[in-house]
Amino acid sequence: MHEFALADAVVKAAVRAAREAGMARIEAITVRVGELQQIERDLFEFSLTEVIPAAEPALQGVRFVVEEEPVRFRCRVCEREFGTPDLDRVEDADDREAIHFLPELSHAYIRCPGCGSPDFEILAGRGISLARVEGDTDPGPAPG
Amino acid sequence: MDPRAAAIDDRLAGVGRIVAVTGSKGGIGKSVISSSLALAWADEGMAVGLLDLDFTSPSDHVVLGGGGRFPTEEFGVDPVVLAGVRTMSVAYFSGDAAAPMRGGDVTNTLLELLAITRWGDLDALVLDLPPGLGDIALDVVRLVPRTEFLLLGTASRVVIGSVQRAVRLLVELRAPIVGMAENLRRDGGGEVEALAAGSGVPFLGAVPYDPALEDALGDPGRLRETDFFDAVRRIGREVAGRAGTATSPPGR
Numbered sequence A: 001m002h003e004f005a006l007a008d009a010v011v012k013a014a015v016r017a018a019r020e021a022g023m024a025r026i027e028a029i030t031v032r033v034g035e036l037q038q039i040e041r042d043l044f045e046f047s048l049t050e051v052i053p054a055a056e057p058a059l060q061g062v063r064f065v066v067e068e069e070p071v072r073f074r075c076r077v078c079e080r081e082f083g084t085p086d087l088d089r090v091e092d093a094d095d096r097e098a099i100h101f102l103p104e105l106s107h108a109y110i111r112c113p114g115c116g117s118p119d120f121e122i123l124a125g126r127g128i129s130l131a132r133v134e135g136d137t138d139p140g141p142a143p144g
Numbered sequence B: 001m002d003p004r005a006a007a008i009d010d011r012l013a014g015v016g017r018i019v020a021v022t023g024s025k026g027g028i029g030k031s032v033i034s035s036s037l038a039l040a041w042a043d044e045g046m047a048v049g050l051l052d053l054d055f056t057s058p059s060d061h062v063v064l065g066g067g068g069r070f071p072t073e074e075f076g077v078d079p080v081v082l083a084g085v086r087t088m089s090v091a092y093f094s095g096d097a098a099a100p101m102r103g104g105d106v107t108n109t110l111l112e113l114l115a116i117t118r119w120g121d122l123d124a125l126v127l128d129l130p131p132g133l134g135d136i137a138l139d140v141v142r143l144v145p146r147t148e149f150l151l152l153g154t155a156s157r158v159v160i161g162s163v164q165r166a167v168r169l170l171v172e173l174r175a176p177i178v179g180m181a182e183n184l185r186r187d188g189g190g191e192v193e194a195l196a197a198g199s200g201v202p203f204l205g206a207v208p209y210d211p212a213l214e215d216a217l218g219d220p221g222r223l224r225e226t227d228f229f230d231a232v233r234r235i236g237r238e239v240a241g242r243a244g245t246a247t248s249p250p251g252r
């Protein structure tokens, strides 16, 4: 479990992005969460509101939208595409936990259902990304 | 946008120096020297971290006698303390399972490890690089540009050539080089020292071939008693004494 850490990173990245875009206030942050990361969604959403720094005026009243992205793998050997059912087959709790922290370790625990190869591509649904930051763009005080 | 970049800066904020041990060839002692360097510094009272970046064959935990699974918590992953060194490795997650990875996977795993590991305050973090100046080395230069490189070579002609290329590449990337060291010295030697002089890079010392090393692996107490470790300890002092001096030597 590192939902707090992920939430913290998301909020920091959003503040950075807002600053770069010259945004004075952030209204909504859309986070895309890959299935492979297997986060505990309730805890993650709770963490997002918890980690907002009180001293960050740009974030007061911000709304979070969490979108889930299903995992898609594509085998490099037989080109078969596959997804969730094979992730569910990772039964060992420790192995699932390992993938939660390091999604690329799916290469250690998941095999192509077509040919058994560990050489597959993770097409979608691996990690967490900041999909959108929406807010007011304040022109700031006029120069002079 | 990738939120891990913001996380990485945070995670490394309390870390003093970051020293990456590289040498481009495999089997020249990067892992045993990285691990021993970290151990030697910890013995001298420094707070030291050791990050094993050889994802296909992690071995630092073997050198320092560790294993098992990772301790975790809500704010990230705590390093596993081995003989006073705070270590992190994919081995703590994958055990003995092989995780074949290609370029993009390697970059992601590096980003993820840097983003989740709670090093705390460290005087130094040692990075053990995989063979070759490929994805990992390039990513380290890109993501953690303050990393100082310690180039490792041996007297073998096939190694000298590759260390030479490694220097040229690091210069082009404007990556700081703290110096060059020789491993597996038998008789004579001097090749690596000459290469260092010719490249404008400080020579940090030589580590002898030590037949006692193999039996000491996994046992920090015995490791400390080897001639090998003595030599690494001296190199550690050289590196420690060169804080703030690492620069990219002038290219031609």
Ligand SMILES: Nc1ncnc2c1ncn2[C@@H]1O[C@H](COP(=O)(O)OP(=O)(O)O)[C@@H](O)[C@H]1O
Binding pocket: B025, B026, B027, B028, B029, B030, B031, B032, B033, B059, B131, B183, B184, B185, B207, B208, B209, B210, B211, B213, B214, B228
């Ligand atoms: N100075 C030395 N004396 C004796 N054996 C050594 C010495 N340096 C390295 N070795 C041995 O060489 C092998 C390769 O070392 P390792 O650190 O794994 O290399 P690398 O990380 O560069 O691939 C290991 O078995 C190690 O114990």
Ligand SMILES: [Mg+2]
Binding pocket: B030, B031, B032, B054, B059, B129, B130, B131
């Ligand atoms: Mg190695």
Ligand SMILES: [Zn+2]
Binding pocket: A075, A076, A077, A078, A079, A080, A112, A113, A114, A115, A116, A117
């Ligand atoms: Zn297949």
